[in-house]
Amino acid sequence: MDGTLVDTEPYWMAAETPLIESFGGTWSHEQALQLVGMGLEDSSRILQDAGVRMQVHEIIDHLTSDVMGRLAEDGILFRPGARELLAELRAAGIKTALVTMSMRRMAQTVVDLIDFDAFDVVVAGDDVTRPKPFPDPYLQACALLGVEAADCVAIEDSPNGLRSALASGASSIGVPLMVSLAGVGAHAIWPTLEGRTVADVAEFHAARTRRGAQ
Template identity: 50%
Template sequence: MDGTLVDTEPYWMRAEHELVESFGGTWTHADAMLLVGSGLLGSAAILQNRGVNLAAEAIVDLLTTRVQEQLASAGIPWRPGAHELLTELHTAGVPMALVTMSEQRMARQIAGIVGFDAFTTIVSGDMVQQSKPHPESYLTAADELGVDAGHCVAIEDSLPGVAAAVASGAVVVAVPHMVPILPSEHYTVLDTLSGTTLAWLNELYGSRRSALLSPLSSTEVRPTTPKDATRE
């Protein structure tokens, strides 16, 4: 969600800066980058080390509330191509799960502003025991969709998220936002979701699944690059 569908990372960074500063500490951009894609309780531990004298659950609650306030006042900053792809998938009847380490209340806030009932299920950070990069959230989402994770396509923007999706067995598309993600044989990298379509995702899925089913093949069929995007 954060960084993949919507550009809420600046909201999180502002909330973190305000919280650390309220306890007399200093919070830098480099500090904030450490938390991108991480679970909220893990992030809370880092903030405690920076001088925030609150319980981890209280930190998560304060940060989430502050980000939700910014969303309510400034609106949903969609990432390029994200809403268009959601719309096409929804129109085609493709079941979708929103997998995020944010809390359920914030995920539902954003899902409620999409403009249509996009997600069959939402798996949030407060619903799982293990945060990304552990695959629990993706495995849970696939189970709730009634499919094997290997028959899903996961779209992620962060290193922990990509690692979680790959570990689940899903076909993974990485769209890096705040943190660079190097090319790998384990996932496909796009600069943006602009121009990405259901047809392209189907082609990618087919080529990745064929490669997995034919491990001795020396040639992997690769999909063409969607318009306005770069695939590594």
């Protein structure tokens, strides 16, 4: 979701910095980039190490509320081509799942702001025992959709997200935003989703399946 479907990563970074500074710590852009695509519990522990004297669940609640407030104030900003591709997938009758490490209340807020029925399934950070980069979030989404991971295409913007998708067995496309995806092992790197269609996704998956069968 964050960074692939909608451009909320700057909101998270903007929430982290004043929280750390309120406890006398400092937080650089490079440190913030390390949290991109990471589960919120793991991110919160890193913030604790940076000086935030709050419990993990308190940090998660604070950051989530801050980002949700920004979404309510500024609205949803889709990544280029993301809304269009999602709408075309839905029109074609293709099952879709949102797999995010954001909390469910935040994920549901974003889904509710989309002006069409975008997803069959939402798997959020508080729905899984093991977060990305473990395969569990994607495997859980596949189970809820009633499909095999090998029949799915995952689109991710972060190294942790890609590792999760790859470990699940899904054909995985990296669309980088804040951090490089070089060397993570994506089956394809698309610089942007702008101009991409259902046919492109189907062609990618078919080619990936053929290579896997060889």
